[in-house]
Amino acid sequence: MIDGFNFAYLDEATKRMIRRTILKAICIPGYQCPFGGREMPLAYGWGTGGIQVTASIIGMNDTLKVIDQGADDTTNAISIKNFFKKVCKIKTTEVTENATIIQTRHRIPEKKLSEHQILVYQVPQPEPLRRLEPKEQETRKLHAYEEYALMHVKLYEEISHYGSVIKTYAYPVRTNRRYITDPSPTPKFDNPKMDFMEALQLFGAGRERRIYAIPPYTSVKSLDFEDHPFEIQTWDERCDICGSNNSYLDEIIVNDKGEKKFICSDTNYCEKNIKT
Amino acid sequence: MIIKDKILEVKNLTHYYGEQVGCEDISFDLYQGEILGIVGESGSGKSTLLKCLSGQISPSQGIINFCIDQNQPLQDLCKISEQKKRALMRKEWGIVQQNPRDGLRLRVSAGGNIAERIINEEIKNYSNIRHKALDWMDKTEMEKSRIDDFPLNFSGGMQQRLQISKILSSNPKLVYMDEPTGGLDVSVQAKLLDTITIIVRDLNVSMIIVSHDLAVVKFLTDKLLVMKSGMVVESGLTDRVLDDPQHSYTQLLTSSILQV
Ligand SMILES: Nc1ncnc2c1ncn2[C@@H]1O[C@H](COP(=O)(O)OP(=O)(O)O)[C@@H](O)[C@H]1O
Ligand SMILES: [Mg+2]
Ligand SMILES: [Zn+2]
Numbered sequence A: 001m002i003d004g005f006n007f008a009y010l011d012e013a014t015k016r017m018i019r020r021t022i023l024k025a026i027c028i029p030g031y032q033c034p035f036g037g038r039e040m041p042l043a044y045g046w047g048t049g050g051i052q053v054t055a056s057i058i059g060m061n062d063t064l065k066v067i068d069q070g071a072d073d074t075t076n077a078i079s080i081k082n083f084f085k086k087v088c089k090i091k092t093t094e095v096t097e098n099a100t101i102i103q104t105r106h107r108i109p110e111k112k113l114s115e116h117q118i119l120v121y122q123v124p125q126p127e128p129l130r131r132l133e134p135k136e137q138e139t140r141k142l143h144a145y146e147e148y149a150l151m152h153v154k155l156y157e158e159i160s161h162y163g164s165v166i167k168t169y170a171y172p173v174r175t176n177r178r179y180i181t182d183p184s185p186t187p188k189f190d191n192p193k194m195d196f197m198e199a200l201q202l203f204g205a206g207r208e209r210r211i212y213a214i215p216p217y218t219s220v221k222s223l224d225f226e227d228h229p230f231e232i233q234t235w236d237e238r239c240d241i242c243g244s245n246n247s248y249l250d251e252i253i254v255n256d257k258g259e260k261k262f263i264c265s266d267t268n269y270c271e272k273n274i275k276t
Numbered sequence B: 001m002i003i004k005d006k007i008l009e010v011k012n013l014t015h016y017y018g019e020q021v022g023c024e025d026i027s028f029d030l031y032q033g034e035i036l037g038i039v040g041e042s043g044s045g046k047s048t049l050l051k052c053l054s055g056q057i058s059p060s061q062g063i064i065n066f067c068i069d070q071n072q073p074l075q076d077l078c079k080i081s082e083q084k085k086r087a088l089m090r091k092e093w094g095i096v097q098q099n100p101r102d103g104l105r106l107r108v109s110a111g112g113n114i115a116e117r118i119i120n121e122e123i124k125n126y127s128n129i130r131h132k133a134l135d136w137m138d139k140t141e142m143e144k145s146r147i148d149d150f151p152l153n154f155s156g157g158m159q160q161r162l163q164i165s166k167i168l169s170s171n172p173k174l175v176y177m178d179e180p181t182g183g184l185d186v187s188v189q190a191k192l193l194d195t196i197t198i199i200v201r202d203l204n205v206s207m208i209i210v211s212h213d214l215a216v217v218k219f220l221t222d223k224l225l226v227m228k229s230g231m232v233v234e235s236g237l238t239d240r241v242l243d244d245p246q247h248s249y250t251q252l253l254t255s256s257i258l259q260v
Helices: A012-027 A048-057 A075-088 A136-144 A149-162 A188-194 A267-275 B046-053 B082-090 B110-119 B126-139 B156-168 B186-203 B214-220 B238-243 B248-257
Strands: A063-068 A101-105 A118-122 A173-175 A179-181 A200-205 A210-214 A220-222 A249-253 A260-264 B006-017 B020-031 B035-040 B061-066 B093-096 B174-178 B206-210 B223-228 B231-237
Touching: A012 A048, A012 A200, A012 A210, A048 A075, A048 A101, A048 A118, A048 A200, A048 A210, A063 A075, A136 B082, A149 B110, A149 B126, A188 A220, A260 A267, B006 B046, B020 B046, B020 B206, B020 B223, B020 B231, B035 B046, B035 B214, B046 B174, B046 B206, B082 B093, B093 B156, B110 B126, B110 B156, B126 B156, B156 B186, B186 B214, B206 B214, B214 B238, B223 B238, B223 B248, B231 B238, B231 B248
Parallel strands: A063 A101, A101 A118, A118 A200, B035 B206, B035 B223, B093 B174, B174 B206
Antiparallel strands: A173 A179, A173 A220, A200 A210, A249 A260, B006 B020, B006 B061, B223 B231
């Protein structure tokens, strides 16, 4: 369509195949559906899974926002955005509420998402049980038969060795009371936002060729013990730029003396907060 | 007389590895709380029989009926789903491997190893799980202070105690042990067997234990199967079989130890 590219880069047959996988994923919340992932014009680990999902669902009237570590202006976010500008000629935005599709790595925007939006995650490792059980055939059985004791053994181990669960990102959740799902690699701070989110959440893992989904208004619970309940990160500091005390803060070192400042990781949220 | 529940019924069980006979035409019953010994020389089919019984291999022929629910008739193991079989393995059965490393997660602490089978039942409360794990370490005479240590730092005897703690923590109906003291020093073996005897009697759990050591078997078991070339050549109450062996092979076996 444009300079020898089909709209959104992928050919229509591939997009249909990916859409079928997405539909299946939505029907079985949290279940990792295999798909015939394509080679993309960038390396694995740079969001090829997310890009294929976005390319399959994007239309001419969509407005795209891309974030990396919560920021719209990082190299990776900008190059993905430029890619879609080039192959779709669509509008892009940094304003969370103006986007119809938000592709992300690491963060969920602070601003509450709506039914009119889709959040696409770039996922490096979709299998939450992988580090506990290396065999793919076995992890599939563990999911199929809901044999999830191992996951709690992991939490047991962390509490026993460190006094609390130390995992701060890719913190495992149970989706729709059924499949254990990896929200990777978002910080656990964002886990509560996934629970009954109004927006559709789609997860694409390029290297592992898996797509999974959390439909709107679906229960997403972080795993824990009743005497060691799940907790999100908190900070004593406020954002140095906007003064926010309830957003996810990044720690930055500001001079050679090692002096530290804290600023919002969600740059669009931070800008809005200064204005109001 | 107390009528005990039958928990296992084995009929004409046969397993071939290709042309090679693993075990052949084996039948017996096991009742709640009974301890059955299997003896026989190396290669006589003891491990094959145990693997068939515990669902690790599917037998070529024969029937294994197991009591899944006390209020229902025994069920044919070959006919239940893989899911159900795996659930049995996690809860109702315990398989104590000869090499404890095969039955333990080496990168998970002692407590975590025991916790896994407890978590299958009750996953809500960390403190409860930990207390139960400590209790089991106590029962198997392990030092409770080592709950957070990793199995690789344990002696062979301690690893085996840990494996037994792990298996028993789910209150299984039936425990399988294949030469549980096989790789250990003689003095360690004796102590471990003491522990096993006390716990197993205390819990009234049923057990099938393979051993080539007749002293162990005499000490621990109620009933005995004597195997040779894949077949059971003699069976009965342990004391009867050892004191008054009928088959020439059993006579040969017993003559070698009972004189000592
Ligand atoms: N995986 C196998 N493949 C082929 N033959 C086997 C296998 N395992 C055992 N066997 C054979 O089956 C027979 C019984 O072996 P096994 O059950 O291991 O005896 P035991 O435990 O009494 O030493 C032996 O002849 C053995 O060589
Ligand atoms: Mg053997
Ligand atoms: Zn800010």
